[in-house]
Amino acid sequence: MSAHDGEAPDVDPVTGYETTGHDWNGIKELNTPFPIFVITILGLTVVYSIIAWLLLPAWPTGRDYTRGLLGLDQGEMAVAGYQRLADGREDWMARFVAGDFDAIVADQALMAKAMPAAHRLFLDNCAACHGTDATGGPGFPDLADSDWLWGGDPATIAETLRVGINSPHPETRFAQMPAFGHDQMLERAEIETLTSYVQALSTGQADPDGEGGTLFADNCASCHGDGGVGGLGIGAPSLVDGHWIYGGDRATIFATLQRGRQGVMPTWADRLSEAEINLLAVYVSGLAAEHEALASR
Amino acid sequence: MIRSLSSSERQLGIALSVALALLGLVMLGAAKVGPMAVHGAMAIAVGVALLFALGGGLAEPEPRGDRLARYYDEPTRFGIVMTMIWAVFAMAVGVWVAALLYWPEATPLWPWTSFGRLRPVHTSGIIFGFGGNALIATSFHVVQRTSRARLADSVTPWVVLIGFNLFCLWAVSGYLMGSTQSKEYAEAEWYADLWLVVVWVVYFVLYMRTLARRNEPHIYVANWYYLAFILVVAMLHIVNNLALPVSLAGAKSFTIWAGVQDAMVQWWYGHNAVAFFLTAGFLAMLYYFLPVRSGRPIWSYRLSILSFWGIVFFYVWVGSHHLHYTALPYWVQTLGMTFSVMLLVPSWAAAGNAIATLNGAWHKVRDDATLRFMFVAAVFYGLSTFEGSFLAIRPVNSLSHYTDWTVGHVHSGTLGWVAMIIFGAIYTLAPQLSGRETMAWPRAIEWHFWLAVTGTLVYVVALWNAGITQGLMWRTYDASGALSYSFLQSVMAMAPYYLLRTIGGALFLAGAVICALNTWATMRSARAGAEAHDRPLLPGPALPEPAE
Numbered sequence: 145m146s147a148h149d150g151e152a153p154d155v156d157p158v159t160g161y162e163t164t165g166h167d168w169n170g171i172k173e174l175n176t177p178f179p180i181f182v183i184t185i186l187g188l189t190v191v192y193s194i195i196a197w198l199l200l201p202a203w204p205t206g207r208d209y210t211r212g213l214l215g216l217d218q219g220e221m222a223v224a225g226y227q228r229l230a231d232g233r234e235d236w237m238a239r240f241v242a243g244d245f246d247a248i249v250a251d252q253a254l255m256a257k258a259m260p261a262a263h264r265l266f267l268d269n270c271a272a273c274h275g276t277d278a279t280g281g282p283g284f285p286d287l288a289d290s291d292w293l294w295g296g297d298p299a300t301i302a303e304t305l306r307v308g309i310n311s312p313h314p315e316t317r318f319a320q321m322p323a324f325g326h327d328q329m330l331e332r333a334e335i336e337t338l339t340s341y342v343q344a345l346s347t348g349q350a351d352p353d354g355e356g357g358t359l360f361a362d363n364c365a366s367c368h369g370d371g372g373v374g375g376l377g378i379g380a381p382s383l384v385d386g387h388w389i390y391g392g393d394r395a396t397i398f399a400t401l402q403r404g405r406q407g408v409m410p411t412w413a414d415r416l417s418e419a420e421i422n423l424l425a426v427y428v429s430g431l432a433a434e435h436e437a438l439a440s441r
Numbered sequence: 442m443i444r445s446l447s448s449s450e451r452q453l454g455i456a457l458s459v460a461l462a463l464l465g466l467v468m469l470g471a472a473k474v475g476p477m478a479v480h481g482a483m484a485i486a487v488g489v490a491l492l493f494a495l496g497g498g499l500a501e502p503e504p505r506g507d508r509l510a511r512y513y514d515e516p517t518r519f520g521i522v523m524t525m526i527w528a529v530f531a532m533a534v535g536v537w538v539a540a541l542l543y544w545p546e547a548t549p550l551w552p553w554t555s556f557g558r559l560r561p562v563h564t565s566g567i568i569f570g571f572g573g574n575a576l577i578a579t580s581f582h583v584v585q586r587t588s589r590a591r592l593a594d595s596v597t598p599w600v601v602l603i604g605f606n607l608f609c610l611w612a613v614s615g616y617l618m619g620s621t622q623s624k625e626y627a628e629a630e631w632y633a634d635l636w637l638v639v640v641w642v643v644y645f646v647l648y649m650r651t652l653a654r655r656n657e658p659h660i661y662v663a664n665w666y667y668l669a670f671i672l673v674v675a676m677l678h679i680v681n682n683l684a685l686p687v688s689l690a691g692a693k694s695f696t697i698w699a700g701v702q703d704a705m706v707q708w709w710y711g712h713n714a715v716a717f718f719l720t721a722g723f724l725a726m727l728y729y730f731l732p733v734r735s736g737r738p739i740w741s742y743r744l745s746i747l748s749f750w751g752i753v754f755f756y757v758w759v760g761s762h763h764l765h766y767t768a769l770p771y772w773v774q775t776l777g778m779t780f781s782v783m784l785l786v787p788s789w790a791a792a793g794n795a796i797a798t799l800n801g802a803w804h805k806v807r808d809d810a811t812l813r814f815m816f817v818a819a820v821f822y823g824l825s826t827f828e829g830s831f832l833a834i835r836p837v838n839s840l841s842h843y844t845d846w847t848v849g850h851v852h853s854g855t856l857g858w859v860a861m862i863i864f865g866a867i868y869t870l871a872p873q874l875s876g877r878e879t880m881a882w883p884r885a886i887e888w889h890f891w892l893a894v895t896g897t898l899v900y901v902v903a904l905w906n907a908g909i910t911q912g913l914m915w916r917t918y919d920a921s922g923a924l925s926y927s928f929l930q931s932v933m934a935m936a937p938y939y940l941l942r943t944i945g946g947a948l949f950l951a952g953a954v955i956c957a958l959n960t961w962a963t964m965r966s967a968r969a970g971a972e973a974h975d976r977p978l979l980p981g982p983a984l985p986e987p988a989e
C-alpha cells in the first residue's frame with residue numbers, strides 16, 4: 145500500500161535516503177538527490193553537439209539546411225580523398241597510362257613498386273575466376289603457364305582485358321569451340337575416335353596418319369594448329385601441353401566435342417582504368433616466368 | 442487454460458478461432474500456391490486446433506467464482522514457454538549460420554537452407570520470437586503486480602500471445618520459402634504485417650485498460666517503459682512497412698518508400714527497433730525484476746525520470762547513424778551522430794541506476810546467479826550503449842561500418858543485455874508462478890550463468906577483433922599508395938574469429954538449453970492449482986467487473 149501523508153518518512157537504512165513514499169508490490173524508489181556529475185556530463189554532450197552543429201551541416205531550414213562554418217560537403221570530400229590517393233600513386237602509375245611495356249618491364253625499381261599493387265588488384269578482380277595463384281580451375285584458364293589462347297605479351301593481354309572474350313563489349317574477342325556432335329558435323333563414332341586422339345595428343349602418343357589424325361587435320365587443325373599445338377592467337381588452346389581448361393578425362397573431352405564450349409571473360413574497360421589494365425597485363429604476363437622459376441627451385 | 446475461462450469467454454474464443462480459420466481459408470483460396478497459401482493453411486490449422494480445444498472444454502465446469510479477485514498468470518506461463526522454445530530454436534539457427542560462415546562449403550544444396558534465408562530466421566526468431574514473447578509475458582505479469590489489478594479481461598491476452606506467435610511463425614517460415622520484403626528486421630510480407638498491427642492494437646488496448654483499473658495511485662516506471670515499447674513499435678512498424686502488394690492473392694509487395702528515403706525510413710525503424718523493442722521493454726523488466734530479486738529500492742527516482750524521457754526523446758533522432766557516408770545528406774548524419782552522443786547520458790543513467798540499486802545487496806549478487814544475470818545485463822547495457830554512441834561518431838563509423846564490429850556490438854547488446862535480463866526474469870518468475878521457492882534445479886542456474894557469460898565474452902571479443910582487423914585491412918595503404926590488402930585477404934583473415942564466434946555461440950546456446958529444461962522441470966513440478974505466491978490482488982476499484 146502506498147504510504148500516506150503524515151506518516152513518518154520511510155528511510156532506507158543502507159543509503160540513508162528517504163523513499164518517495166510509493167510502494168508497488170514491494171518495490172520502492174529512493175528520493176536520492178540528483179547526482180551533479182550526470183547533469184555535468186549531459187551538459188558536456190550538449191556542448192559537443194552544439195559545436196558540431198555550428199561547424200557541420202546540421203539543421204534543415206525548409207528547402208535548405210545550415211551549411212556549418214567549415215563548409216564541408218561529403219561528396220567533395222570523397223572526391224578529394226580519392227584524388228589524394230591517386231596523387232600518391234601518380235609517380236609510378238603515370239608510367240602505366242602510357243603503356244610502354246618494354247620500358248616498364250625493364251625498370252626494376254618501378255616493377256618493385258608496382259607488382260605488389262598489381263597482385264592485390266588481381267586478387268580483388270580476377271582471383272574469383274582464375275584462382276588466388278592464377279592457375280585457373282575448371283572452365284577458367286591457367287594464366288601462370290606459358291600457353292595462351294590469345295597471347296601472353298603485355299599488349300595482347302591488355303587488349304584481352306579491355307574487350308573481354310565473348311563479352312558484351314562491341315569489340316570483344318570472339319572464340320567458340322563448335323558443338324561438333326550436337327550440330328551433327330561429326331558422327332558419334334568419329335567423336336569417340338577424336339576423343340582418344342586428343343588424349344593421345346596430350347601424352348605425345350598420337351599417330352597423325354591414323355584415322356584420328358586425319359579427322360583432326362580436317363576438322364580441328366584450322367583452329368588448334370597442326371598437331372594441336374595451338375598458339376594461333378585466335379582463342380583456341382594448345383591440346384598438347386597437358387594443361388586443360390575444362391578437363392582431359394575422356395568424359396569431359398567427349399562433352400567438349402559433343403556440345404562445344406564458349407567461355408566468357410568479362411570486359412574490364414569500364415571497371416578498371418587504362419593504367420590498371422596495363423598494370424595487370426604486365427603482372428599476368430610475368431606470371432609464367434615467375435611460376436617456372438618457383439617450380440625449378 | 443480453458444478451465445479458467447467462463448463459458449461466455451469460451452464461446453467468444455470459439456468465435457475467434459472460427460474467424461481465424463476462415464481468414465486462413467480466404468488466404469489459401471486466394472493464393473492457392475506459394476507462401477501466402479502455406480500461411481493460410483497454418484492459420485486454418487491453428488484455428489481448428491483452438492476450436493477443438495475450446496469446444497472440448499465447453500462442458501467443463503465454470504471456473505472458481507473468486508477468479509477475478511486473483512492475478513491472471515496463465516498467459517504469462519504460456520508466454521514463458523514460447524520464449525524458451527523460440528530461444529532454443531533461433532539460437533540453434535544462429536549457431537548454424539555462424540558455422541556456415543566458417544565452413545561455407547557445408548551449405549546444404551536446398552534453397553531453403555541457404556545462408557541468405559537462414560540469417561533472417563535467426564534474427565527474427567531471436568528478436569521477435571524470443572524477445573517479443575518474453576516482453577509480452579513479463580509485461581502481463583508486471584502490469585498486474587504494479588497495478589494490483591487483474592488483466593482487464595481473460596480473452597485478449599490469448600489473442601495477443603497466440604496472434605503474435607502466429608506472426609512469428611509466418612515470418613520465419615516465409616523466409617525459408619524465399620518470401621521477404623528485403624528490409625532488415627522487417628522482412629515479413631504485407632499480410633503478416635497487417636496481422637501484427639491488429640495484434641498490437643489489441644495488446645495496447647489491453648494494457649491501457651489494465652492500467653486504468655489499477656489500485657495504485659502512481660504508475661510504476663516499468664509500465665512507462667512497457668507502454669513506450671508498445672506504442673512506438675506500433676508506429677515504427679506501420680510506417681516502415683507501408684507497401685503495395687503486387688496482388689491481394691500473393692505474398693509479394695513493394696515498399697512505398699524509394700531511394701534514400703527508403704534507407705532512412707528503414708533505419709529510423711531499425712534503430713528504434715533497437716531502442717523500443719530491444720531496450721525500452723527490457724528496461725521495464727530490469728526496473729521490475731532487479732528490485733524484486735534484490736529486495737532493494739530503486740536507487741534514484743529522479744534518474745529514472747531523466748533516463749526515461751532522455752531515452753524516449755533522443756532515440757528517435759539517431760537512426761541516421763546507420764547511414765554515415767552514404768547518399769543520405771550530411772546534415773542528417775550530423776544530427777544522428779550528435780543525438781547518439783547525447784543519448785549516452787540517459788542510457789548510462791539507467792544502467793547506473795540499476796547497478797546502484799544493488800548497493801546493500803552485493804552479497805546476494807555473489808550468492809544468487811539469478812540476480813547476477815540481472816547485474817551482468819545492466820553492465821552489458823552500459824557497455825553496449827557506450828560502444829553505440831562511440832560507433833555513431835562519423836570518423837569512428839568509417840572504421841567500423843560494414844565490418845563485424847557492428848555484429849560484435851549487436852551481440853554485446855542482445856546476448857549480454859537482452860538475453861541476460863530475460864534469463865534473470867524467467868528464473869525469478871518460473872518458480873513464483875509455479876508456487877515454488879526455487880527453480881527445480883537451482884544449481885543449473887549457476888552453470889547457465891557461466892556458460893552465458895563465457896559465450897558472450899568469447900563471441901563479442903572475437904568479433905571486436907574481427908571487425909577492427911577488417912576495418913584496418915580495408916583502409917591500409919602501402920608506401921607506394923596502393924591498398925595493402927585485397928578484400929579476399931581480409932575475408933581469409935576472418936577464419937579464426939568466425940570459428941571462435943561459433944564456439945561462443947554454441948556455449949550460449951548450451952546455457953539456453955539448460956534454462957529451457959530447468960524451466961520445463963519447474964513448471965511441470967507445480968502443484969495442481971498452484972497459485973503464484975505474492976501479495977494478493979486488491980479488491981477492485983469502483984470499476985464494474987465484466988459480466989460473467
Ligand code: HEM
Nearest residue numbers: 715719762763781784825826829830832833842851854855
Ligand atoms: C546508446 C545506445 C546505442 C547507440 C548510439 C547505438 C549505435 C549503433 C551504431 C552506430 C551501429 C552501427 C551502424 C552501422 O555502422 O551499420 C549500431 C548497430 C546495431 N546496434 Fe546499436 N547502439 C546502441 C545500443 C544498442 C543496444 C542496447 C542494442 C541491442 C540490444 C543494439 C543493437 C544494435 C543492432 C541490432 C545493430 C545492427 C544493425 C545492423 O544490422 O546493421 N544497439 N548501433
